Each structure stands twice: as structure tokens, then as C-alpha cells.
Amino acid sequence: MARPKSFTCTACGAATTKWAGQCDACGAWNTIVEEKPLSAGPPSKALGARRGRAVALTDLATQEVPPPRTRSGLxxxxxxxxxxxxxxxxxxxxxxxxxxxxxxxxxxxxxxxxxxxxxxxxxxxxxxxxxxxxxxxxxxxxxxxxxxxxxxxxxxxxxxxxxxxxxxxxxxxxxxxxxxxxxxxxxxxxxxxxxxxxxxxxxxxxxxxxxxxxxxxxxxxxxxxxxxxxxxxxxxxxxxxxxxxxxxxxxxxxxxxxxxxxxxxxxxxxxxxxxNPSALFLSERGEPAPGSVVFSGIEGTRPLLVEFQALVAPSSLSQPRRTVVGWDGGRLAMILAVLEARCGIPFAGLDVYLNVAGGMKVSEPAADLAVAAALLSAREDVALPAETVVFGEISLSGALRPVGQSENRLKEAQKLGFTKAIMPVGGKPGGTGGLELTRMGDLTAFVGEVFGAG
Missing domain, CATH: 3.40.50.300 (P-loop containing nucleotide triphosphate hydrolases)
Structure with missing residues (x-):
């Protein structure tokens, strides 16, 4: 049985089973070419009498020498x-x-x-x-x-x-x-x-x-x-x-x-x-202000402290703005929905702006609690206590889930002079010294204790 032909667009890489003058995917003309297979038949007939060499096999217990590395000095x-x-x-x-x-x-x-x-x-x-x-x-x-x-x-x-x-x-x-x-x-x-x-x-x-x-x-x-x-x-x-x-x-x-x-x-x-990236990202941070929260995150193997900034203002539009820089806009919508559904704090009719200071981009779910704290702080016009870091993941039920490497997050915060930390219940923090820890089980308790609402 003849092998079916394969054609590919050299402009966008789209594959098709027949030739055409114009690519349906990108609209380019005369870019469809045939991709010929490596062999026209079964391996035994295509390779003839020629035999390849046997490949050396090892097991999973084989010890390999780590590859040598050259350090640049950077x-x-x-x-x-x-x-x-x-x-x-x-x-x-x-x-x-x-x-x-x-x-x-x-x-x-x-x-x-x-x-x-x-x-x-x-x-x-x-x-x-x-x-x-x-x-x-x-x-x-x-x-x-x-x-x-x-x-x-x-x-x-x-x-x-x-x-x-x-x-x-x-x-x-x-x-x-x-x-x-x-x-x-x-x-x-x-x-x-x-x-x-x-x-x-x-x-x-x-x-x-x-x-x-x-x-x-x-x-x-x-x-x-x-x-x-x-x-x-x-x-x-x-x-x-x-x-x-x-x-x-x-x-x-x-x-x-x-x-x-x-x-x-x-x-x-x-x-x-x-x-010391944490000190650099927080170097321009002044006195505690409403909407400003410090998040203790992890990038790779490195703990990193960044500042979340939120602004909540009345909107004159039928659909209020939701503007995010440095974080996931979809996750912001989820946090707003949880605050309204589980805590009874609506953001309807309010423009919401969220920014990660210094041009940093944060992607880990551990920033959920810091974002919620920044939004509530901006909405209620109440600043969080000075020298406080926040981290934790928020579930759709409003529960706060512990995150990984809590000990490293707390050590980095303590090294930079922070004295308080708000985090979910659970985890295995150690070596926190004189750092005052406030553990929360759900978002409602967090709102009631920190902002006196809920």
C-alpha cells in the first residue's frame, strides 16, 4: 500500500495531506512543499542488506559522572x-x-x-x-x-x-x-x-x-x-x-x-x-500605605520579596476596569469572586488596578493571599501593619492552603528586617527566630482579624 504524502507550509509550519497554492493556516502563497520520508518502504527493504550497529544499553542503576561545568564569573x-x-x-x-x-x-x-x-x-x-x-x-x-x-x-x-x-x-x-x-x-x-x-x-x-x-x-x-x-x-x-x-x-x-x-x-x-534582589525590589518602598502588601515568593530555588500594589476606585463605566501588570488577570478575577461569594465583600462598580512593583512577574499561586490583602487594604483604605509579609494560596471555597518552602520564605523576610508574617495554617516553618507568625485557616478569618470585617 502506498504511503500517504505529507505537505508542510514553509512559512508557518502547518501540515496538510495535499498540495495547494495557498496555505489555509497563514494565507501565504506558494509555500506548500512536500516532506519526503526518510525511507520509502519498510526498514528491511529500504536499508537492504546493510546492518546498523547495536546500541549500548544500560539500566536505571547505572552511575553517571556529572557533566563538568565552566563558570563565567557572572x-x-x-x-x-x-x-x-x-x-x-x-x-x-x-x-x-x-x-x-x-x-x-x-x-x-x-x-x-x-x-x-x-x-x-x-x-x-x-x-x-x-x-x-x-x-x-x-x-x-x-x-x-x-x-x-x-x-x-x-x-x-x-x-x-x-x-x-x-x-x-x-x-x-x-x-x-x-x-x-x-x-x-x-x-x-x-x-x-x-x-x-x-x-x-x-x-x-x-x-x-x-x-x-x-x-x-x-x-x-x-x-x-x-x-x-x-x-x-x-x-x-x-x-x-x-x-x-x-x-x-x-x-x-x-x-x-x-x-x-x-x-x-x-x-x-x-x-x-x-x-540581593529582594532588597532592590523593596528599595523604593516608603511608609506603609493602603493597597501596598509585601509578598514572600519563591523563584526557582531563590526566595524573593516583592511588593503588590492595588488601587480600588469608584467606576463610572458599566463594566468596571480590571487592569493587572505582573500577575495573571484570570487569577485576579477568581480572587475577586471568592471575596464576594465567601466573604460578602463586593467589588461591583469599582475599578481595580493591580501592579507588581519593579517590573517583576509573579506566577505562583502562593501570591493569592497577598493579592487579596492588597485589594482589601485599598478598598477599606487601611494599611497593613508595618514590616509584615503575606503569602498563601486561596481555594474557591475560601480556605487558605499552605505553600511549599515556607521556611525559606520566612528566613528571607527576617533577613530583610520584617518582624511579622501572615500565612495559612499548616506547613513546617522552622528557624524563624523572633518572627511573629499569624496563621489563618480561611479567608473569612483573615478579613475579620486583619481588617475587622467579614
Missing amino acids: DELDRVLGGGLVPSSAVLVGGDPGIGKSTLLLQGAAHFARAGLKTLYVSGEEASAQVRMRAQRLSLTDAPVKLAAETNLRNILTTLEEEKPQLVVIDSIQTMWADNVESAPGSVAQVRAAAHELTSFAKCHDMSVVLVGHVTKEGQIAGPRVVEHMVDCVLYFEGERGHQFRILRSVKNRFGPADEIGVFEMTGAGLLEVT
Whole structure:
């Protein structure tokens, strides 16, 4: 029986079973090409008499030697990489335009080169002179980094084969062009082919490769998601243009913990490491004010204190505004519904604004109680007691659920001078010293005791 044919759009990657002049998914013309299988028949007939070699098998009890790592000296970068750069690894770094990806990677390349790695920086977006100008501004001209400005993938691979570097930075993968793929640079087919060639080359030649990827307006790395599966580590460089803070976040790491973050501060001399992010995010916090609550969170393995700011005001609109910056808007709607249904505190006819100070983005459910406290504080125009941190998860029934790593959250709060903590009943906190703990079983009890309502 004949094998059915498969066709793919080189612009968006959509698959179809027949050829068409226009792609139904993205509307592009003349982008449908046939994807031929690796073999036209069963393996026994396709491979003929040739036999492959047997694959070595091991069991689950086999002891593996941990991979060696090279530390750059930038502790925040090494932390996100899981302790340093692993040989023959592939790293994908994404971020908004102008956020500082090239600055970060040029600084990282310079530090790895000074640490002893033979490093090559390939720019497909800027000329070598522009990269040198940035290096002069960052005081990196003495670093033994070799530069190249090229977009032809074949030429780049030939250069890598001759130079044999230990680390290569490709800025960016969307500008690479493979001459054996019939589509424009930046298309799905080109990005997939270039990423596959570079990662395969790196694995075969004991070389680490760092790929820079553009992001879409939704914040995802542009191109097929298969690129993120090809690499060993996926990092996102986040931040707001109006803030000097930049956060390097690991969303995938085969050699270390995921969801780890590194915090940097953007200055005229480049990116500076922030060794105590909690103190930095709370540095501009003044006297306690209504709507301001400090949340003790966990990012990866690092405890981090951030400030939630809420504003509740009467609305003249038929549908009041619900504006959120740095948190999930859907979760805010859930908290408002629980407050109204379980505690009898309505927010109808009120505009609600919620912000995480410093440009930080919080995603863990442990922030539920801090958000509820900020909303109630703003609505009742009552400030929480000074030097108080809040954390805990809220269920739809109004119960407060304990969260993980309570001990680390409390230790970080105590280190920064906080004396009180409001948290759910349960958990195993220890070593809190003189920290005064207030445990709550449900949201109604929290509202009644802290705000005198409910």
C-alpha cells in the first residue's frame, strides 16, 4: 500500500495531506512543499542488506559522572545555567527587542573567554564594527573573543570546523540562512533547519552553542516550538523598558533546575549583577500605605520579596476596569469572586488596578493571599501593619492552603528586617527566630482579624 504524502507550509509550519497554492493556516502563497520520508518502504527493504550497529544499553542503576561545568564569573548567569556552562550544550535565549540580549551575551561571552574557553561571536544583525563599539562601551575590548558577521549557515559551519571554538554565540537564529531550504530567512523552515544544523554540529564537535531568538508579541520565541525541544536550555530575558531591572529566567534546563532566575540591573556600563534582589525590589518602598502588601515568593530555588500594589476606585463605566501588570488577570478575577461569594465583600462598580512593583512577574499561586490583602487594604483604605509579609494560596471555597518552602520564605523576610508574617495554617516553618507568625485557616478569618470585617 502506498504511503500517504505529507505537505508542510514553509512559512508557518502547518501540515496538510495535499498540495495547494495557498496555505489555509497563514494565507501565504506558494509555500506548500512536500516532506519526503526518510525511507520509502519498510526498514528491511529500504536499508537492504546493510546492518546498523547495536546500541549500548544500560539500566536505571547505572552511575553517571556529572557533566563538568565552566563558570563565567557572572554569578547570576551561572545560577540560571544550573551552575555553569556544560560542554556540548545548546542554549536558546529569547527576549523582547532592545531588552539587552546582545549586551548580556556579549558580556557572558567575554567572561567565558576570560575563563579559558575559546569563544566565537557570530552576529547576523550587526556588523563587526558595531559589536566592537558595544564592547568598548562595556570595557570588554581586552577579552579574547573572535567576531564574525555572517548569515550564511554553510559558511558559518565551515568556519566553526576550522576554528574549533569551545563556545559560539549566534545572534540571532532568525537571521541565519540555509541555502538548501527554499524559503526566506526567518521563516519556520529556515529557523528549524538552522537550529538543527547548529545543535547537531555542536554535539558532534564538543562545542557549546548559544542561540538568540526573537519573540512574538505574545512573548513566545518566534518560530516552531520544535526549536525549544532541540536545545538543552531555554532562557527568557525579561524586563520593562521603564525599569532598570532585568530578569533572566530559565524555563527549561536539562542540566539544572528550571524556573531559576538571575537578576540584573541595566546601567550605562552594561548589566550589573544584583546579589540581593529582594532588597532592590523593596528599595523604593516608603511608609506603609493602603493597597501596598509585601509578598514572600519563591523563584526557582531563590526566595524573593516583592511588593503588590492595588488601587480600588469608584467606576463610572458599566463594566468596571480590571487592569493587572505582573500577575495573571484570570487569577485576579477568581480572587475577586471568592471575596464576594465567601466573604460578602463586593467589588461591583469599582475599578481595580493591580501592579507588581519593579517590573517583576509573579506566577505562583502562593501570591493569592497577598493579592487579596492588597485589594482589601485599598478598598477599606487601611494599611497593613508595618514590616509584615503575606503569602498563601486561596481555594474557591475560601480556605487558605499552605505553600511549599515556607521556611525559606520566612528566613528571607527576617533577613530583610520584617518582624511579622501572615500565612495559612499548616506547613513546617522552622528557624524563624523572633518572627511573629499569624496563621489563618480561611479567608473569612483573615478579613475579620486583619481588617475587622467579614
